[in-house]
Amino acid sequence: MRIASSVLTMAFVCLAGIVLAQRGPKPPKIIYPEFAFDSLTAREQLKRGKGTIKGIAFTKPKNNFGVKPLLAERIYATNTKIVLFPVTPYFDAWLALRRKKEGKHTYVYMSDEAFRFRLETTTDSYGNFTFTEMKPGRYFLQAIIGWSTSHSRNVYTGSGYSGYGRTDYYTPEYYSVGHSDRVEEFVEIKESGEVVSIKLH
Template sequence: MKKQHFFLLFLLSGIFTYAQNKLFPQSFFDKKLAQEMLAIGTSNIEGVASTKQKTVYGYKAPLAKKQLAPEGTLVTLYPLTPYFEEFIKLRKQKENKKTLVYISDEAYKYRIETKTDAYGRFKFEKLKPGKYFIESILPYVGTYTYQQQTGTTTTYNGYGAAIASSPYYETFRSNYDASNRETKIVEIKSDGELLEIKL
């Protein structure tokens, strides 16, 4: 039974632990453009980060309750340059359990990081107008059900002799820890704008 539970947790985790292939965008990373897009401005992005439990098929359960990001969860903002546009497209088309898509070490340097508060809220300040890509890995607590034999039912004839028996099962619930990657593309259209989002 323990082996079955371990296998189920592996399926539910959604983490590509055994990925064998790594892909990177092939377009040129324009460092100067990234610097310009991340220059100091007068606009802010505020939001709340949350996620939902996934099914064994990798989809978010429609009726699952939203779980807010724990305090201190990292949220990262990148300038949406052509390099990152290719990265997002490549990830959607090619990423799976055997393949992961990465950005270069150089591109990773051009980012802004913040952390969520006790209510799952986060804030990026002093941004310029433009498009940005926001990403966070959000942990959550999932639940699953399983059946376990807890006894046996026996059928007797009219003389009190046992004529048949069958195992009796009960349904139990258990929790597991997992995480989802949440992303969003946003656009600040004017100086001084306060953009409110949900990640």
């Protein structure tokens, strides 16, 4: 009986290990604002007006302390999507929740209905973008800028022997590391026909 019990226990432990391995890493938690979205307010703010928002989107590489130096070279958002949201009470609730709760394993999303009320444009090769026919009001602009850095390392390729002993040989190997930065900015058109210029970085 003891042998049978031990075998059963081992089988249970192995099975539990397999189940845990299949589960993998814990999936991220997704939360939404507990705030009613008013589509009429968002729709009204996105009606056509006479204002213009002109901007340039870029980022900068961070140093070893995670800071973007002021004098660092700009990385322009080439052919990158720029998204514009009207700043409504729902948006304020979403942003406040994101600032409070978003982290490594938690994402704060808008409702599908709220996300539909947005405008989009694409930058040119130098990061320039424009939103035309905008009404007076506050807006929030966002973009994800992808870029990469080049690196090299020496890879061992073999050894040779002579009367002086062993010599190891290395060959440089080049590779790239991908990065992505989320850049965001508020902008306000105060009067009809105004042209507002911003830097999205």
